[in-house]
Amino acid sequence: MIRFLRAALAASILLVAPAYAHNGTVHLGELNISAPFTRATLPNAPVGGGFLSIENTGAEADRLVSASSPAAKVVQIHEMAMEGDVMKMRELTDGIEIPAGETVTLAPGGFHLMFMSLNQAFVEGQTVPVTLVFEKAGPVELDLPVLGAAADAAHSTHK
Amino acid sequence: MTIKSIRLWLWGAVGALALTAIVAAVLLRQPEQAGFGQGAYNLIDQNGKAVDQTLFAGHPSALFFGFTHCPEVCPTTMAEMASWFAELGDEGQDLRAYFVSIDPQRDTPAVLGDYVSWVSDRITGITGTPEEIDKIAKAWGVYYERVDLEGEDYTMDHTASVFLLDAKGEFQGTIAYREDQATALGKLRNLLAKS
Secondary structure, three states, X not given: OHHHHHHHHHHHHHHHOOOEEEXXXXXXXXXXXXXXXXXXOOOOOOEEEEEEEEEEOOOOOEEEEEEEXXXXXXXXXXXEEEEOOEEEEEEOOOOEEEOOOOEEEEOOOOEXXXXXXXXXXXXXXXXXXXXXXXXXXXXXXXXXXXXXXXXXXXXXXXX | OOHHHHHHHHHHHHHHHHHHHHHHHHHHOXXXXXXXXXXXXXXXXXXXXXXXXXXXXXXXXXXXXXXXXXXXXXXXXXXXXXXXXXXXXXXXXXXXXXXEEOOOOOOOHHHHXXXXXXXOOOEEEEEOOHHHHXXXXXXXXXXXXXXXXXXXXXXXEEEOOEEEEOOOOOEEEXXXXXXXXXXXXXXXXXXXXXX
């Protein structure tokens, strides 16, 4: 019985796969989430974008299914694309697949988290907390440092 | 076939041809073609002041169409525009910039004013009724379309280029979205030299 309980406990720890951060990368099960950032918002701008990289070191695909933040009423997963000189924005209601062994990057000009109805402006130097939910790996909380209004990438501190 | 019936048939053919010619003339008639960017519209600026197509006369301009609920293209372009103004310094004294909202329902003059004030004191936010905004967008060949999101919210697809106008308000070129700083500055200096 005790052995069974111990096994169950071990299994439950594995299932929950607690996230931990190391050198700026957040590890969640088979997923490594790195280089997160957002951009300072302009006055009255009620929206902001969130960017990060997700590496899937596992043998199975996972999927970023949703996101939320105390900083915004709604956080959606979007894809932006330029068609000629026209900017097109689409909500990805099915989220983004993170294929096994691959890295998916949410970056300006492509996939991004879209923070809508901000509770307050994003100010450079502060951080914005966000919870990401993955289909298999589950939820994870992380902070997005707020960079300049036209920042292209997080300043990597570990190379 | 009698002579009479041939005559009748011929007249019928003449009639059909005439009708075709009239229809073709109506269908092919070209509306009067104005130059690119030329049009007439009545809009309001961020201070609630009425403005029209004469807005762009008398100084070189950089013209951008966007909206404040824009997550990426507009803030990025505004940040770059701020750096153009900073970089040009006194050289860019005569340059004026305009941010025309293609989402006038949400972008009131007050909302726009604060939004663009961050860029420079030489940029003006422009809004208006949807009908008048449509006129200026058409004049500049600007594409914009509402895209509904989950819930009540929506976003806009739109042309992301910056139009460059000379002191006569005539189109001189564009700066593409994310065009590199040196190229953008070169285009602006050219524009200033010509104006």
